Amino acid sequence: MQDLEIYIRDLKSGAVSGWLESHLDELKLDDNEVSGVVNGSARYQGESLRIALYPGAFGKRFTSLVIEGERLPWSSDLDCARSAWRAMDTEIRCSPGDWKEGEPVEAEKWWRLDHRGEQQVVWN
Template sequence: MQDLEIYIRDLEPGAVSGWLANHLDELELDDGEVTRVIKGVARYEGERLRISLYPGAFGKRFTSLVIEGPRVPWNRDLDCARSAWRAMDTEIRCSPGDWKEGEPVEDEKWWRLDHRGEQQVVWN
């Protein structure tokens, strides 16, 4: 099972489904209002994907997007974040890819993509 996870700042209603509709088949995701956890499904290369939106991540302004399945449309979180940023034009963050569950995150750098470009930053 592969997964991608990105964080979207100030998510606009319908933005995720509008973006993912260009990359996935049979998308079922009701993101017209993201005030609670939202679950959806889609297909990519014939395989079923699970899509989850978790609002209120990291200080309430970010929504976590998780895409899980046997195959996913991007090779890594940063590629997914780049695609999302181009489509949504709002700040997107993601892990640099080397963090593992259970490791400390005090000094962890995250990728931040926004109008200033791509930078590795400490979240806070």
């Protein structure tokens, strides 16, 4: 199982489903109001995907999006973040890709994509 995870700042109603519907089949995701965890599903190249939105990640302004499955439409968190940024036009952040669960994150650099471009930044 593979996964992609990005963080979306100031998520607007319907923005994730609006973006994903052009990349996935059979999308079932009600993101009209994300006040708590939202679970959804979709298919990509015939494989089932699980989708979850977690509001309040890294402070109240970001929502974590996790997509899990055997095949994914993007090869990395950064590729996924780039696609999301183009579609949603709001700040998107993601891990640089070398972090593993359980490792400290205090000084970790994250990719930030926004109107200033792509930059590696410390989260805080």
